[in-house]
Amino acid sequence: MIDLKDVWRIYDMGEVKVPALQGIDFTVKKGEFVSVMGRSGSGKSTLLHIAGVLDRQTKGSVRIEGTNVLTLTERQRTLFRLDKIGFVFQFYSLLPELTAVENVMLPQLIIGETREHAHKQAKKVMDLLEIGKRLNNYPHQLSGGEQQRVGIARALVNDPLILFADEPTASLDTTSAKIVIEAFRKLHEERGQTTIMITHEEALGREAERGVWLKDGKIEKEKRF
Amino acid sequence: MSGSRAVFFLAVRDLKRDRKIFGLVIFLLIFSYINLTFFPAFLNGLSNTFQDEIVDTGTSHILLQPASGREYLDSVKNIQQKIELIPGVVATSTHIGGSASLAVDGATAGKKPGPATPVTSGLSLGAQVMGLTPSEDQYVTPISQRIVSGDWLSDDDTDKVVLGLYIAGERLEDKIGETTLFGTLMEGLGGVQPGDVVQATFTNGVVKNYKVKGIVHSEGFSFVSQTAYFTTKELEDVYGLHDQASSILVRLNDPENADKVKTFIIGLGIKQADILTWKEASNFAEGLSQTFGIVNVVTNIVGIVIVLATVSIVIFINTARKKRIIGVLKAIGLRESLVLRVFLVESLIFGVIGSLGGMAIMGILLSFFKASPIVLPIGLLTPVVGPDIFFGSAFIIIFISLFGGYFPSRLASRADIIDSLKVVE
Ligand SMILES: Nc1ncnc2c1ncn2[C@@H]1O[C@H](COP(=O)(O)OP(=O)(O)OP(=O)(O)O)[C@@H](O)[C@H]1O
Ligand SMILES: [Mg+2]
Numbered sequence: 080m081i082d083l084k085d086v087w088r089i090y091d092m093g094e095v096k097v098p099a100l101q102g103i104d105f106t107v108k109k110g111e112f113v114s115v116m117g118r119s120g121s122g123k124s125t126l127l128h129i130a131g132v133l134d135r136q137t138k139g140s141v142r143i144e145g146t147n148v149l150t151l152t153e154r155q156r157t158l159f160r161l162d163k164i165g166f167v168f169q170f171y172s173l174l175p176e177l178t179a180v181e182n183v184m185l186p187q188l189i190i191g192e193t194r195e196h197a198h199k200q201a202k203k204v205m206d207l208l209e210i211g212k213r214l215n216n217y218p219h220q221l222s223g224g225e226q227q228r229v230g231i232a233r234a235l236v237n238d239p240l241i242l243f244a245d246e247p248t249a250s251l252d253t254t255s256a257k258i259v260i261e262a263f264r265k266l267h268e269e270r271g272q273t274t275i276m277i278t279h280e281e282a283l284g285r286e287a288e289r290g291v292w293l294k295d296g297k298i299e300k301e302k303r304f
Numbered sequence: 305m306s307g308s309r310a311v312f313f314l315a316v317r318d319l320k321r322d323r324k325i326f327g328l329v330i331f332l333l334i335f336s337y338i339n340l341t342f343f344p345a346f347l348n349g350l351s352n353t354f355q356d357e358i359v360d361t362g363t364s365h366i367l368l369q370p371a372s373g374r375e376y377l378d379s380v381k382n383i384q385q386k387i388e389l390i391p392g393v394v395a396t397s398t399h400i401g402g403s404a405s406l407a408v409d410g411a412t413a414g415k416k417p418g419p420a421t422p423v424t425s426g427l428s429l430g431a432q433v434m435g436l437t438p439s440e441d442q443y444v445t446p447i448s449q450r451i452v453s454g455d456w457l458s459d460d461d462t463d464k465v466v467l468g469l470y471i472a473g474e475r476l477e478d479k480i481g482e483t484t485l486f487g488t489l490m491e492g493l494g495g496v497q498p499g500d501v502v503q504a505t506f507t508n509g510v511v512k513n514y515k516v517k518g519i520v521h522s523e524g525f526s527f528v529s530q531t532a533y534f535t536t537k538e539l540e541d542v543y544g545l546h547d548q549a550s551s552i553l554v555r556l557n558d559p560e561n562a563d564k565v566k567t568f569i570i571g572l573g574i575k576q577a578d579i580l581t582w583k584e585a586s587n588f589a590e591g592l593s594q595t596f597g598i599v600n601v602v603t604n605i606v607g608i609v610i611v612l613a614t615v616s617i618v619i620f621i622n623t624a625r626k627k628r629i630i631g632v633l634k635a636i637g638l639r640e641s642l643v644l645r646v647f648l649v650e651s652l653i654f655g656v657i658g659s660l661g662g663m664a665i666m667g668i669l670l671s672f673f674k675a676s677p678i679v680l681p682i683g684l685l686t687p688v689v690g691p692d693i694f695f696g697s698a699f700i701i702i703f704i705s706l707f708g709g710y711f712p713s714r715l716a717s718r719a720d721i722i723d724s725l726k727v728v729e
């Protein structure tokens with residue numbers, strides 16, 4: 080489903096060139112739940128941005144479902160994300176002026192669904208993530224764990240092929256972090272959701288099927304749990 | 305594929321959240337709308353006030369003048385009778401115009417009215433003279449109501465004159481502690497009073513003494529204060545005229561009918577006469593609006609720049625604060641063009657509500673002033689705006705809101721996603 084071959088990402092800072100990724104070969108199959116781990120600065124986010132069609136590699140090939148995403152125009156990439164990719168961000172990504180359910184409805188409205196349909200879809204995923212009772216709360220009225228699950232619901236509402244999450248638990252306490260990770264597991268087990276999740280903590284990374292460790296922009300090791 | 309649902313939804317929610325800023329911008333836009341419209345409205349009102357006075361005292365609604373090359377209209381009684389039969393005509397009045405040198409000195413004071421030998425010393429000035437028949441003119445012009453001291457003429461007065469205030473002049477001792485219209489003293493004939501005698505030397509050489517019967521004055525830009533009024537009877541005698549006049553003024557019950565009545569009058573086949581409606585005869589007010597129009601353009605440009613700056617700053621601050629959220633929206637699939645549209649819709653909403661509010665308040669102001677006009681020395685002023693300015697200004701407000709919002713919106717929509725996502729609030 081996702082196929083990265085010899086992917087390089089070099090940040091050009093003028094005089095210095097920062098090689099954030101140095102020849103990554105990385106494949107994810109349909110329905111897999113992969114965690115990406117490694118020290119700060121090892122290139123995890125960079126990898127996620129490239130695989131998630133937010134950023135472009137300097138060298139190498141990235142194929143998602145057979146599509147060479149490098150050849151897509153900016154507009155096509157945006158539509159690709161809207162249709163096929165869900166993102167969960169580390170912190171503060173909900174629109175404060177919208178209620179939980181409205182935040183979740185948003186990707187549906189962007190693809191042109193009616194409000195009724197969007198609301199129905201949003202409620203469905205929110206029920207699945209056990210936040211179906213917080214539909215009409217504003218983000219500031221929710222706990223960190225609940226906010227993050229609203230973020231996951233929003234990433235899922237358009238039924239993406241792949242769910243990407245960049246340290247979704249980093250700003251949460253242990254209990255909330257557990258609940259959020261549980262949510263990812265449940266999605267994987269019950270819906271066969273292909274998921275790639277970055278985390279600092281190995282304990283949380285072990286909840287995935289497979290772990291990938293990065294170091295200095297290279298894959299250090301891989302392990303099945 | 306549409307995203308307009310999402311765009312509208314996001315724009316409205318965003319505005320609802322920042323009610324204070326929203327209110328402030330709307331207030332500024334309403335203020336700008338009034339700035340754009342009220343001054344022209346005031347000028348229109350001012351022109352109307354001026355024009356009314358000129359029309360009332362100088363041309364009335366239709367003016368008949370001798371064709372070029374001729375000095376007088378002939379058989380005026382007959383013409384008057386025919387015109388007065390036309391529907392919509394209230395009355396007509398003949399005026400005999402001319403000029404004379406008016407003088408006053410110790411020698412004329414106390415002297416009897418009547419034929420005289422010229423005075424050689426003292427104050428004198430050249431003035432416009434006018435002969436009219438008070439009993440018919442009272443239905444046509446309000447000159448008789450502009451009396452500030454003494455009395456107006458009667459049809460049979462022959463040795464009497466009514467002077468415009470600027471001819472009579474003012475005496476220093478009467479004016480202490482007061483400011484005159486232009487801040488200076490109107491010297492004229494040095495403050496002639498009713499009962500005094502002035503001497504007129506007409507262009508045809510006739511010299512005669514007259515008793516001043518009254519003084520007239522009008523604050524508007526009319527000639528009333530600069531004219532010496534005699535009766536028709538007297539000027540016919542002075543100029544040796546019979547059934548002749550320099551102009552015939554026609555008053556209508558509705559000035560808007562002037563064109564129609566003019567056609568009727570032309571149909572009468574009056575020879576050697578030019579027939580003008582009040583609009584044709586007094587193009588003065590138009591020139592006035594044009595002069596003030598330039599001032600107006602300058603204030604309008606200032607107003608427009610203020611709106612432009614306000615809206616762009618507000619949208620800029622708004623988008624700068626939302627950098628991370630804009631990044632998130634783009635990451636989840638909101639196209640750049642839709643992000644741009646969200647903020648443009650916000651600008652549009654600003655513009656539409658601002659101009660609607662402006663039109664509402666302007667409407668209230670206009671109807672208020674219609675009910676109680678502004679009192680100026682020259683008369684009552686009612687601000688008026690035509691639909692062109694009323695709706696044109698609304699259009700300008702909307703347009704400049706959009707224009708002001710465009711650049712910061714585009715800047716925001718183009719920001720790099722990864723950079724935006726790194727913003728920590
Ligand atoms: N926009 C950029 N310009 C220049 N260098 C960058 C940029 N973004 C990332 N880098 C560099 O690339 C390397 C990888 O960064 P990346 O954000 O992928 O690390 P990470 O593993 O996600 O770290 P963390 O755990 O702290 O989030 C780092 O050395 C970082 O300094
Ligand atoms: Mg990172």
